Amino acid sequence: MTQQHKRHKRQIAWVAGMAATLVSGLVVAAPTAASETSHLVRPGESIQAAVDAASPGETVRLLPGTYRESVLITTSGVTLRGSGPKTVISPPATADTTNSCARDGHGICVLGTAADVLTDVSVRSLTVTGFPQHGLWASRTDGLSVRGVSARDNGVWGLAQQRSTRAAFRGNTATGNGDAGLFLANAIDAEGGATDTGGTLIADNRLSDNRIGITVRRVRNLTVRANEISANCAGLFVVGDESKPAAGAMSITGNTVEKNNKLCAATPRLPAIQGSGIVLTGSEASVIRGNKVIDNVGTQPMSGGIVLVASMVGALNTDNVIEHNDLRGNATADLVHRGGGSGNTFDGNVCQSSEPAGMC
Template sequence: MSKRHMKCLAGVTVSAATALGLAAVPSTASAPRDLVVHPGGSIQRAVDAARPGDTVLVEPGTYRESVLITTPGLTLRGTGGRTVISPAAGPAKTTAPKTTKAANACATGGNGICVVGTKGHTVDDVRIRALTVSGFTKSGVWASWTDGLSVRGVTARKNGTWGIAQERSTRGDFRRNTATGNGDAGIFVANSVSEEGGATDTKGTVVLDNAVTGNRIGVTARRVRNLVVDGNLLAGNCSGVFVVGDESKPAAGAMTISGNRILENNKFCPATPRLSAIQGSGIVLTGSEATVVRDNIVRDNVGTTPLSGGILLFKSFVGALNTDNDISGNLVRGNKPADLANRDTAGKGNTFVSNTCGTSVPAGMCAG
């Protein structure tokens, strides 16, 4: 593919051909370009210069800035663990010589990478690839009002609240990421973090093949529907997967939690104003409807809190019930106080079928 040759700009080279030692070939204005950010350069400046379809390639190095993306169809790509985005020293700002108000909004919000649209104008088809986002007070990756956001091969570590988070968004794709040591959820999908309301239909958001360890909660799905959580390793958190619903309509649920390994989530997290202490929780459903929990391996999640155990149904903090959930075909062993626990006996239509486990509350729900 031909690339447009442009001059270096604050450590950013807009020419894949030049970087490879090839002759630059003129191209049309709409042809996708590679914008290369060198160590000491500004990722934000490259993002600001990008057009839909362009790729911002970030070379190995530590970049002390926050990055706001509002351009659809943009790809931000690093080199895995060798490309690190961390907070700027001193007051929140980016490293660009002239920061924009929008870029500062991401930094002052305490986030590392932001993909932000509006209610009437979502930011679509952004791709974030192969980089590390670490040490931000809020989120490593934060998205709001997006469609088709794809985050793959990203490490989000030691951020104050969420590792990778999405609200008010649809068709997200989060796979093969690592989220570790974040203050709340490693991966967080919600309808909205700032207001109440019925569950958002995520239109098939997927959380696949991620390694999520040492957070407060591994994966939180809060007031959303139509979501798949599959093939993830969730270990060493206070809770592996937490589905949160309330009395609003439509209810949370209509999701699939399958094929995950949920092991020893025995970290202790103290109570919050809205939730009791958490320790030793594998999968917790609160206020969920029509959620399928199947073919998971849930082992050795041990604690003494009301939410402790392998797979639990629990009333939400506002008393919303679980209804019509299907828990089947799971291997659930070594969890305490019980492998399976239905602590929402007022809920209707919930079934426990063909689960291999040793203990259940009430007794009799284990197949062997």
């Protein structure tokens, strides 16, 4: 072997050695799953204690099992992550008054204030069930993400928020809740015009056996997309009133709304409801497109497939676009336009009956 070949071989060995050293250093420096900033909670331990200890950007991880407590989140950037449906949060055996969430009868609360809006909180992959009020309740938040959460058999709302912007509710299940499975509002304790949600997204959720599948009340600028809504008294309610701006400016597309035929008694805000698919009361400039609305059957004032009626305070629907929906087997009719209002258009829908006639 020539001297030149020997020098070349030594250079290759030196480069390989340096590369191995660098890779080794990188491996040592790289964080492992065990060193991620997280707080692990086991059944029998306190979720609240871990949440209170978490800083922005940290995660509270829950192992499978049942946790009997309410959980109050008041720190931005915190993630509460379960291990799937078998991570269950339910009420304690005895009354808990340790925080406002527990005192008010909710399961999980994400609560900011007017002066300090809570940002980028995430709740994922768990079940919240059996609470007398709401499964998950959020107020004064921005960028809240709720994914893979099952809200079952709670007294009022399954998943709910008010005074909040840019939320995403995706891939959740809400069943057996006393009112809406998923509820969004400008404010539940005050009147006023509809608020801009900043593009909140409600997508890929399954909502069944509630009073109403989804209620959006006095809000604007959001998307309701690709949800499966069945076996409620009503599928989807868009609720406005006489205040300005009106509810609306939303996109309702690609949802399957089927057999929402339970009968629910009247309340101070609504008459009895049964067989209602998608209902607009006092909405403006919303687009309802490409939905399957099938076999929603009833004889109540809001029964039918896609129904436009005046709100309880007489607010009218104006400038809404209802197009390219597939409507079959709904009663009192597939398309229902009652109570006045102007500028509403019906185009390209596949349907069999309408009130008044001629809209199919």
